[in-house]
Ligand SMILES: NC(=O)NCCC(=O)O
């Protein structure tokens with residue numbers, strides 16, 4: 001009987017797809033922005049961390065989880081832990097479903113939001129069915145995942161995991177109004193709790209995160225669920241190339257020191273190197289002085305380089321080959337340029353917990369069949385990358401339209417949202433039984 | 435006797451090097467900006483066309499030329515023609531020494547200014563020596579050569595030469611305050627004259643322009659004077675590359691439509707094409723949307739392409755090969771990008787007048803010997819490129835430090851300024867005798 005029960009652990013439990021949709025869009029009243037269509041939900045989001053809109057959605061989160069009988073703890077960095085008691089006599093570190101409610105300034109309605117709202121839907125489903133887990137089960141709303149307002153992504157989960165000093169997080173300034181910091185905004189909103197922000201201050205038994213893929217792999221392969229194996233390593237650089245301004249009409253190539261040409265060659269070269277090694281290398285930012293003009297060679301250029309691969313050693317190798325190649329390019333044309341490459345972010349590869357992964361595989365196979373899901377490595381960083389160093393962790397990905405995220409038109413269909421939430425529910429119940 | 439006199443036409447005439455320096459820097463009190471050293475003349479200039487500073491230096495120009503007995507005519511576009519009568523019984527279209535007194539917003543003390551102030555020094559030398567030319571000899575101060583405030587370079591000489599419609603010039607807006615136009619600013623300063631701005635409204639017998647080289651060729655070859663054969667052809671394009679924003683961590687290369695990578699390849703390719711054909715191709719401006727970030731592929735990129743060669747056919751060929759190459763690059767990576775190339779400026783090659791050139795060669799040989807000067811083609815556009823379609827024209831180049839211009843630290847040594855002015859004097863006298 002035990003095995004049978006375990007095999008169809010959540011037999012009677014079905015999340016409510018309509019309620020989930022309704023709730024997602026209900027919470028998006030706080031921070032809705034960037035309308036792109038006439039429908040009531042056809043806007044993006046701008047809900048920056050610790051803004052007034054963030055405070056409103058936090059209030060909603062607190063009220064809803066209390067209605068479900070959860071106890072709510074806020075730590076010293078504003079992380080919100082809502083916990084529902086299990087049937088074991090003593091409270092245990094909860095099996096958490098975590099993600100974030102803050103968004104990019106030009107973000108969408110699913111990145112982070114889906115993970116938290118689906119977790120609320122899971123608790124609602126448990127509650128309305130009177131289903132009792134063995135262990136405590138609950139939700140984490142992590143502060144400042146996006147790092148868009150206070151420039152450090154996955155900030156509060158990073159502090160919780162001991163990777164970022166609390167002081168450093170507290171003193172991060174608003175990038176537009178440096179008079180506001182994480183600490184001053186937490187104080188303003190009354191969100192500095194008594195509990196230490198750490199894995200001992202508030203311990204977690206496990207961490208499951210449902211998230212949109214933010215890439216095109218599921219959609220292109222026709223799969224419905226991504227069972228996430230870990231996060232790839234990534235390293236961010238700022239590359240500065242310095243030359244000398246010169247007139248484009250009067251300065252022969254051999255007399256030039258042209259940083260824009262050199263930077264272009266470096267970008268092309270980094271792409272070729274990454275391709276050859278099966279890695280990614282990308283440039284998102286490219287800056288020249290504002291006084292630039294058609295007939296003036298710019299004096300300097302700055303661009304970013306983002307190198308990624310599931311294997312740290314490959315990232316090392318791409319970096320080494322890029323450094324070598326950039327040096328050679330710097331000497332190639334005219335009088336040469338100077339190049340400087342500085343490391344901004346270093347996020348090593350993460351492997352998620354095999355047991356957690358198995359629980360998701362089992363849930364996914366039951367829901368969409370063995371052919372309906374995919375093993376996938378997260379291309380992007382997530383709070384789960386931080387929690388995985390302190391507790392068993394994995395993630396569940398659902399497709400998003402055209403792989404687009406960090407964009408007002410980011411979209412995950414109601415069916416895929418519901419399937420993700422159901423997978424989350426069943427994975428947590430599997431893990432609770434396990 | 436005639437031949438002897440002609441061979442040493444200006445025997446007794448020496449320009450005053452100190453007075454020339456003093457006058458250059460005296461006039462730079464109006465618009466001095468961008469201090470780079472502690473010396474009294476160690477600033478650049480910001481004397482935008484038809485600004486209050488420009489009005490002040492125009493007043494100075496009017497007063498000084500009147501003191502020298504010149505008659506002053508202002509045409510409907512504010513061009514100032516100061517003319518000194520020759521000894522022939524009837525006035526003739528004057529042999530003009532022309533350049534401009536406006537500067538770039540971050541310009542220097544020599545570009546344009548040297549040509550006008552040296553011309554004043556030439557007239558002063560003629561006057562103090564009681565030297566009478568046969569033909570009328572004078573100076574033109576052309577309005578808005580730089581095109582920095584009202585975005586059309588060599589504007590008023592272009593209208594004078596019939597290349598730009600007067601109406602179009604009048605309606606050019608200040609790039610920072612579109613409520614001010616060329617016409618409204620001319621009116622405000624009282625600089626709309628009665629004379630038509632055209633080569634019949636105010637005819638010129640010839641046009642000699644002394645100018646800093648704005649490039650490194652003279653300096654690098656150790657020559658003192660450039661005898662300018664003409665202006666190279668140039669064509670300016672805006673290239674727009676459109677793709678789709680995507681997450682750098684989650685989007686495989688094959689699913690990307692990356693305009694920044696494609697634009698980089700295009701810039702590298704245009705450089706290679708120009709090199710192969712002995713032409714120039716340069717990118718000075720590179721723009722991506724302001725919301726760019728390290729982990730987002732930009733949705734679109736705009737860059738400028740400036741193609742130059744002394745031969746129009748080579749510019750054609752570089753353009754053709756770039757267009758072809760850009761199309762191929764657009765399809766090369768991932769899902770491809772869209773590319774659009776629009777023509778902004780088309781300035782055909784110009785050949786200066788063989789007689790004018792001979793007069794300058796003769797003067798230069800006398801002053802620095804046959805080895806001291808160089809035939810040179812102007813890499814940049816100048817008012818002389820416009821005048822040469824309507825009257826015999828050439829230019830005299832002097833070296834500038836490191837080839838730098840359009841920069842506060844633009845510098846031409848007092849010796850080189852003086853040598854340029856002496857060459858201008860002797861060239862004009864040679865032409866007058868010719
Ligand atoms: N999910 C996400 O966009 N994280 C930000 C860090 C990264 O670029 O991977």
Ligand SMILES: NC(=O)NCCC(=O)O
Nearest residue numbers: 249295587813814815816
């Ligand atoms: N002299 C000068 O900079 N002219 C502007 C047009 C050009 O770039 O050639």
